[in-house]
Amino acid sequence: MDRYAVFGHPIAHSKSPLIHSWFAEQTGQSLSYEAILAPQDGFAESWAEFVRTGGRGGNVTVPFKEQAFALAGQLSARAKQAGAVNTLYIDSAGVLCGDNTDGLGLVADLQRLAAPLINASVLVLGAGGAARGVVGPLLDSGVSKVHIANRTASKAEQIAALFQHHVSASGYGNIPHEPWHLVINATSSGLSAERPPLDEAHLAATQLAYDMLYGKEPTAFLAWCAEHQIVCADGLGMLVGQAAEAFAIWRGVKPQVEPVLKRLRQELGL
Missing domain, CATH: 3.40.50.720 (NAD(P)-binding Rossmann-like Domain)
Known part of the structure; x- marks a missing residue:
C-alpha cells in the first residue's frame, strides 16, 4: 500500500489524515496517510527516513515549508512564487519535487x-x-x-x-x-x-x-x-481544497471537495 504523510511541529491537531482517508475512500485509491511529528531541526532526516521506509509523497505544514523548499530538487512555478513547499513527491526519475497547492x-x-x-x-x-x-x-x-x-x-x-x-x-x-x-x-x-x-x-x-x-x-x-x-x-474550504490538489498530484485523480468539506464540518461541529 502506498504511503503518504503530513509533517509538522506540532502535528496532532492536523485534519489531513482524515481528509485524505476520505479522498481515498471516495476515489477508490489504496493508500495510507499519517501525521508525523518531525523535530524542529530535523525535517530533512524525518523525510529521508519516511522515504526509506516506503514513503511516496507528503504534505508539509508549519514550520517546515521553507525547509521543504530547500530540500526539493525540482520546484514548480507555484512553489517558487510562494518561496515555500507544502507538497512533496518523488517523480519517475527519482527526483524529489516540491509544489505549493495553498x-x-x-x-x-x-x-x-x-x-x-x-x-x-x-x-x-x-x-x-x-x-x-x-x-x-x-x-x-x-x-x-x-x-x-x-x-x-x-x-x-x-x-x-x-x-x-x-x-x-x-x-x-x-x-x-x-x-x-x-x-x-x-x-x-x-x-x-x-x-x-x-x-x-x-x-x-x-x-x-x-x-x-x-x-x-x-x-x-x-x-x-x-x-x-x-x-x-x-478557511476550512481552502484546507480541503489544497489537500485535493496535492492528492491529484500524487494519484492522478482529483477528488470532489464538497462532500469531504461537508463531512469535515460535521466532524468538527462547525
Whole structure:
C-alpha cells in the first residue's frame, strides 16, 4: 500500500489524515496517510527516513515549508512564487519535487463560493508566507489587481516586487481608497482574537470577506465584517481544497471537495 504523510511541529491537531482517508475512500485509491511529528531541526532526516521506509509523497505544514523548499530538487512555478513547499513527491526519475497547492486551494474555494474573481480587485491583509503563496494563483484566476497591506509596509512591498504587474503594497494606513471586491485575511490575528487594523471605508464594495483561519467561532476579522453586512467565509474550504490538489498530484485523480468539506464540518461541529 502506498504511503503518504503530513509533517509538522506540532502535528496532532492536523485534519489531513482524515481528509485524505476520505479522498481515498471516495476515489477508490489504496493508500495510507499519517501525521508525523518531525523535530524542529530535523525535517530533512524525518523525510529521508519516511522515504526509506516506503514513503511516496507528503504534505508539509508549519514550520517546515521553507525547509521543504530547500530540500526539493525540482520546484514548480507555484512553489517558487510562494518561496515555500507544502507538497512533496518523488517523480519517475527519482527526483524529489516540491509544489505549493495553498493558492490553488484558496482559489478553488473562492470559486466554490461564487466569489468575484474575474476582473476583481482583491485586498490581501498580511505579508507572511500565507499571503505570498496565494498572489500568483489569484492573478491566474482572472483577478485584475491585488493590493497587499501589512503593518510593516516593506514586507508587503517585497512580495509585490515578485510580480511585474497588477500587484501593489502598503501599510494599513495607506491602502488606496478604491473598490475592493474581495478582502482576504492572510494574517494569524484570529489566533489571538484580534483583527488587522483595516478601516471600514475599505469594505464599501466588498462582496466577500475571507479568513484563511477557521474555528468553531468566527474570527474577530469575520465577526467585524459581518457587522458591516459583508458575506463571510472561513478557511476550512481552502484546507480541503489544497489537500485535493496535492492528492491529484500524487494519484492522478482529483477528488470532489464538497462532500469531504461537508463531512469535515460535521466532524468538527462547525
